[in-house]
Amino acid sequence: SYELTQPPSVSVPPGQTARIPCSGDALPKKYAYWYQQKSGQAPVLVMYEDSKRPSGIPERFSGSSSGTMATLTISGAQVEDEADYYCYSTDSSVNHRVFGGGTKLTVL
Amino acid sequence: QVQLVQSGAEVENPGASVKVSCKASGYIFITYGMHWVRQAPGQRLEWMGWINTGNENTKYSAKFQGRVTITRDISASTAYMELGSLRSEDTAVYYCARDSNTALPSFDFWGQGTLITVSS
Numbered sequence: 001s002y003e004l005t006q007p008p009s010v011s012v013p014p015g016q017t018a019r020i021p022c023s024g025d026a027l028p029k030k031y032a033y034w035y036q037q038k039s040g041q042a043p044v045l046v047m048y049e050d051s052k053r054p055s056g057i058p059e060r061f062s063g064s065s066s067g068t069m070a071t072l073t074i075s076g077a078q079v080e081d082e083a084d085y086y087c088y089s090t091d092s093s094v095n096h097r098v099f100g101g102g103t104k105l106t107v108l
Numbered sequence: 109q110v111q112l113v114q115s116g117a118e119v120e121n122p123g124a125s126v127k128v129s130c131k132a133s134g135y136i137f138i139t140y141g142m143h144w145v146r147q148a149p150g151q152r153l154e155w156m157g158w159i160n161t162g163n164e165n166t167k168y169s170a171k172f173q174g175r176v177t178i179t180r181d182i183s184a185s186t187a188y189m190e191l192g193s194l195r196s197e198d199t200a201v202y203y204c205a206r207d208s209n210t211a212l213p214s215f216d217f218w219g220q221g222t223l224i225t226v227s228s
Contacts, residue, residue, distance in 0.1 A: 030212060031210075031211050031212050033208075033212070033214045033215075035153070035215075037153075042203060042218040042219065042220055042221050043153065043203075043205075043215075043218055044218070045208070045214075045215065045216050045217075048208060048210050048214065048216075049210055049211050049212075054216065086152065086153055088153075088214060088215075089212065090212055090213070094212070094213065095170075097155040097169070097213060098155065099152050099153040099154070099155070100152065101152050102152055102153075
């Protein structure tokens with residue numbers, strides 16, 4: 001099976017830059033997607049195809065990918081950005097569609 | 109605006125089946141596929157399967173193959189996910205999520221989630 005790996009937690013003071021990494025062997029060939037999930041709520045798409053931001057997502061959210069690592073960056077993180085963030089992608093055959101283990105972002 | 113409204117929480121006995129519905133509005137139902145994703149308590153999100161709402165083709169995760177069936181009713185703009193042979197490990201929130209129609213099969217809008225509890 002295929003796996004995406006994320007750190008369990010990231011913590012930054014308000015206004016600082018938060019970077020959430022996601023590693024996977026197929027990421028050089030497959031896009032990463034990022035979902036924000038606040039407590040008790042459904043996930044929300046915040047980044048697709050590595051670095052494209054859906055409408056309505058603040059400009060402080062950006063994404064990048066290099067080699068086997070994709071990164072979600074929140075520039076000037078706000079308290080309201082506190083959430084679990086999940087990366088998502090597939091293996092090279094698109095048979096395994098997987099989420100990372102999630103990263104809990106704390107802004108304080 | 110796009111909305112996906114799911115059926116309510118259920119409690120099921122081990123060995124039973126459960127069927128969850130997902131009613132779509134705000135877009136043309138057959139132009140976007142529908143996925144089902146679940147999340148057990150404290151666990152990561154887990155993709156279960158997908159239906160092409162236009163031609164009814166389906167694809168399931170190997171983990172759930174043989175136990176899950178995804179269907180749709182075009183006239184009702186509703187997708188369904190049925191999971192059989194329930195066990196305690198199937199206790200989770202089940203989400204429907206619209207396919208994003210981007211480079212990879214992925215999800216742009218999500219339902220509110222349906223809690224399925226499997227307990228005797």
